[in-house]
Amino acid sequence: MRINFVTQWYPPEPAGPAYAPAIGLTQRGHEVNVLTGFPNYPTGRIYDGYSLKPYSRERGADGITVHRVPIYPSHDANAVKRMGNYLSFATSASVAGQFLPPADVWLTYSSPATAALPRMLQRPGRRAPHFMIIQDLWPDSVTESGFTGGTAARAIHTTLDAFCKLSYRDASGIGIISRGMRDVLTERGVPDAKIFDTPNWVENRPLPEKPRTRADLGLPASGRLFLYAGNLGELQALDDLVEAFAGSDAQLVLMGSGVKRDSLARMLAERALPNVHLLDPVPAHEVAEYYAACDIVVVSLVDRPLLRVTMPSKVQASLAAGRPIFAHAAGDTAAVVTEADAGRAAAPGTRDAASAVAALAAASDDDLRAMGRRARAYYDAHFSPETGLDRLENALLTITSDKAKR
Numbered sequence: 001m002r003i004n005f006v007t008q009w010y011p012p013e014p015a016g017p018a019y020a021p022a023i024g025l026t027q028r029g030h031e032v033n034v035l036t037g038f039p040n041y042p043t044g045r046i047y048d049g050y051s052l053k054p055y056s057r058e059r060g061a062d063g064i065t066v067h068r069v070p071i072y073p074s075h076d077a078n079a080v081k082r083m084g085n086y087l088s089f090a091t092s093a094s095v096a097g098q099f100l101p102p103a104d105v106w107l108t109y110s111s112p113a114t115a116a117l118p119r120m121l122q123r124p125g126r127r128a129p130h131f132m133i134i135q136d137l138w139p140d141s142v143t144e145s146g147f148t149g150g151t152a153a154r155a156i157h158t159t160l161d162a163f164c165k166l167s168y169r170d171a172s173g174i175g176i177i178s179r180g181m182r183d184v185l186t187e188r189g190v191p192d193a194k195i196f197d198t199p200n201w202v203e204n205r206p207l208p209e210k211p212r213t214r215a216d217l218g219l220p221a222s223g224r225l226f227l228y229a230g231n232l233g234e235l236q237a238l239d240d241l242v243e244a245f246a247g248s249d250a251q252l253v254l255m256g257s258g259v260k261r262d263s264l265a266r267m268l269a270e271r272a273l274p275n276v277h278l279l280d281p282v283p284a285h286e287v288a289e290y291y292a293a294c295d296i297v298v299v300s301l302v303d304r305p306l307l308r309v310t311m312p313s314k315v316q317a318s319l320a321a322g323r324p325i326f327a328h329a330a331g332d333t334a335a336v337v338t339e340a341d342a343g344r345a346a347a348p349g350t351r352d353a354a355s356a357v358a359a360l361a362a363a364s365d366d367d368l369r370a371m372g373r374r375a376r377a378y379y380d381a382h383f384s385p386e387t388g389l390d391r392l393e394n395a396l397l398t399i400t401s402d403k404a405k406r
């Protein structure tokens with residue numbers, strides 16, 4: 001197939017879920033043209049080696065042709081600037097999209113939802129079938145983010161809701177990354193037959209055979225060790241996570257950066273919680289060393305309606321590593337860990353959270369190893385690159401075949 005792939009974020013930005021389909025489909029023999037912006041995420045500044053210009057074309061060693069268009073660079077908390085970032089890409093990509101090579105199918109990485117606009121505005125004769133991979137549910141992810149409130153939030157919600165419904169009608173197929181998204185979309189009028197399960201996948205990055213010791217890594221030397229490695233943000237329910245370990249013999253390590261880091265540091269300084277530790281972030285390629293050294297990996301999310309149908313990539317990465325998981329979360333994240341029988345799950349802010357910590361801390365080494373094996377088996381069956389590419393490729397072939405039949 002000839003595939004025109006629209007994604008606002010793409011390497012060298014940290015955009016693994018967007019790059020994975022592009023490189024995977026290319027390696028399977030499909031011709032992929034990527035339409036994206038000049039890299040600026042997450043700093044909001046154009047990367048060194050790039051400069052804003054009307055258009056740039058790159059042919060990578062991976063065989064993918066990348067078409068870059070102007071964008072208002074911003075990752076600001078200001079709602080106006082953030083929408084300027086989204087709309088500037090949608091506008092310039094809609095213009096450049098008219099000049100991309102003809103395609104058998106258009107593929108959109110739908111985060112933000114405005115990335116669907118280039119395909120929606122294709123002129124007659126170029127309107128090949130359109131497949132959208134929904135990463136974030138709009139308008140929910142915008143209006144629940146806290147950027148705006150009051151009348152402005154209601155106006156934005158109404159406008160984005162109308163746009164999203166148009167994009168769903170335009171699409172020939174819609175891919176979802178978690179099961180709960182299906183119910184949300186069907187409630188919003190999307191036919192169930194148009195929806196395909198296309199969860200994100202992660203590369204298999206085996207743990208080191210001879211990992212460094214806990215002492216070498218600056219980790220607690222004794223006790224059951226739980227590791228949370230990632231963004232220390234408002235949506236990660238980290239205050240509740242810390243409370244679940246209060247009074248426990250288990251050790252909790254929080255490793256990362258984010259807007260909650262300073263407040264967590266103050267909390268730990270003010271309270272007598274010797275079993276909770278705050279570590280600096282490490283480069284992504286070093287995280288496997290910490291996974292290997294810990295006993296249980298933690299995934300934590302605030303319990304909100306939107307996040308119940310979210311599947312953070314940390315879930316797949318933890319399963320791939322073959323580690324037991326404490327899912328301090330509700331919804332689809334908790335359901336995967338429970339279904340895989342790979343650990344324990346409990347909603348934040350509940351008594352069950354402390355009980356889950358206690359149960360995992362008391363588990364034998366053999367039981368934890370068995371959980372890890374089940375985690376890896378579940379990854380192989382559901383989230384490996386081979387499985388993920390099969391799902392996506394079959395979905396694209398299905399909608400192009402349906403178009404040919406009509």
